[in-house]
Amino acid sequence: xxxxxxxxxxxxxxxxxxxxxxxxxxxxxxxxxxxxxRSAQLTPGRPRWRLSIAALERPADFSPLPxxxxxxxxxxxxxxxxxxxxxHEVAAGAPCIFDGAARTVxxxxxxxxxxxxxxxxxxxxxxxxxxxxxxxxxxTLEDSDLGPRLTLLRExxxxxxxxxxxxxxxx
Numbered sequence: 001x002x003x004x005x006x007x008x009x010x011x012x013x014x015x016x017x018x019x020x021x022x023x024x025x026x027x028x029x030x031x032x033x034x035x036x037x038r039s040a041q042l043t044p045g046r047p048r049w050r051l052s053i054a055a056l057e058r059p060a061d062f063s064p065l066p067x068x069x070x071x072x073x074x075x076x077x078x079x080x081x082x083x084x085x086x087x088h089e090v091a092a093g094a095p096c097i098f099d100g101a102a103r104t105v106x107x108x109x110x111x112x113x114x115x116x117x118x119x120x121x122x123x124x125x126x127x128x129x130x131x132x133x134x135x136x137x138x139x140t141l142e143d144s145d146l147g148p149r150l151t152l153l154r155e156x157x158x159x160x161x162x163x164x165x166x167x168x169x170x171x
Contacts, residue, residue, distance in 0.1 A: 013033035013034060015053050027060030028056050030117075031052060032050065032051075035050060036049070047120050047122075050068075050117075052117045054117055056074070056109055058109060058112075059105070059106050059109055061104070062105065064102075067101070067122055068099075068101075068121060069099065069122045070098055071095050071118040072096045074092050074094075075114040075116060076113035077092055078091050079115070080107050080109075081104060082104070082105045087107070100119060
């Protein structure tokens with residue numbers, strides 16, 4: 001049985017309770033945890049952002065996202081990306097930050113895995129995201145027999161965590 005999050009945290013979205021949408025190129029699927037519209041409600045006055053979990057099934061081109069900064073973190077395996085012709089080996093859990101307009105290709109995928117994708121609006125007054133700096137949101141990462149379980153949580157204002165969470169990504 002899954003342990004509920006501490007009272008200091010509010011569940012925003014759960015991968016297990018969200019529907020996957022196939023990519024246009026057929027190379028995987030995506031579960032959107034937070035849309036650009038929802039992010040404006042969650043973080044008013046800040047650049048809009050989108051958080052999704054991609055199922056990586058085979059090497060393929062990324063969709064271009066001009067006007068966005070992207071932070072890509074593989075979960076459950078290492079991958080190799082080619083960004084504007086430059087090779088980037090990305091270890092499981094490590095962030096790879098790049099411009100959404102860059103020509104990006106997943107060129108090596110030893111086995112199917114998932115990736116956390118944070119996309120933040122760029123442009124005048126919008127700095128690139130810095131993983132681990134804000135701490136307002138947490139994405140828990142848990143392994144299960146059915147694959148990774150990911151839950152987006154938000155720290156309640158003034159609350160202290162109790163340390164019961166497993167691995168988390170803070171942003």
